[in-house]
Amino acid sequence: MPDRSAQPTYMRLLDPDALAKIHRLELLARGVVEGFVSGRHKSPYKGFSVEFAEHRQYVPGDDIRDLDWRVFGKSDRYYIKQYIEETNLRAVILLDASGSMRYVGQQAAKHDGRPLSKFQYGQYLAASLAHLMIHQQDAVGLVTFDTKVRRYIPSRARVSHLRGILQELSQTEPGEETALAPIFHDIAERAHRRGMIVVISDLFDNPDEILSAFHHFRYRKHEVLVLHVMAEEELTFPFDRWSQFHDLEVDSRRIQLDPRAVRAEYLDRVRQFIHKIEVGCGQMDVDYVPLSTKRSFDVALAHYLANRRGRTRA
Secondary structure: OOOHHHOOHHHHHOOHHHHHHHOOOOOOOOOOOOOOOOOOEEEEEEEOOOEEEEEEEOOOOOOHHHEOHHHHHHHOOOEEEEEEEEEOOEEEEEEEOOHHHHOOOOOOOEEOOEEOOHHHHHHHHHHHHHHHHHHOOOEEEEEEEOOOEEEEEEEEOOHHHHHHHHHHHHHOOOOOOOOHHHHHHHHHHHOOOOOEEEEEEOOOOOHHHHHHHHHHHHHOOOEEEEEEEEOHHHHHOOOOOOEEEEOOOOOOOEEEEOHHHHHHHHHHHHHHHHHHHHHHHHHOOOEEEEEEOOOOHHHHHHHHHHHHHHHHHO
């Protein structure tokens, strides 16, 4: 087995076990996308490719090889066959690098012997998806952010581009407070060609504002995939003794409390928050995927891709 410790640090984000689980899977766009390279995804541009789209009447100058002679035999009129051209996907991965993503739950899945924080979990998801998309000849970019965009790497399809994405992922550390909606609105304006937006975040912000930003993506004709990463403790609140809780985004915010006294209220608010996001995403045809760091990221990702492939081809 190769010695992973001898690899550059950024290459360790490409976990061999994870890649083995997803290498036979694809991340196909469900709608039309815009691109330059012939690929697997439907384009809004009609060419002469694989899947029939419609007929249009022949005009002088059209290639007679594209005439539909069967239609001519029935109608005595000349019609050209038009097809839906397939093209490459242009995707942008948005990775939340705010302070709350630093949380490491005691029940978190371990990788290389250590439990993963939400941010590390997101790093591995982003690296695996970037590898998958570039090796299926799609273009992928990366945005890391907290209260502002920390780094914006435009989408490229070259294999060498993957190294830059992995280096940025490995060098990024969770930082400040969260400002999701303004970041998403900003990216929606920057991403001119329709494609896919992949959001990896705990979504700790105002849900109405988040959904408004997702709507902005959809208005710009992007497909949106939301990987909602939370720690199992955030979902179940299993704490049972007086403890000091502190805000990972604002260190001065600390409070002593008995978790048993607030558990019911806390869990109810979490359920309402998740339900609102999930329902809002469903109404906009945004692919919402709840993920707990308790589950190994490679298993979760492979399961999602397999289900998506079934839905996309159905």
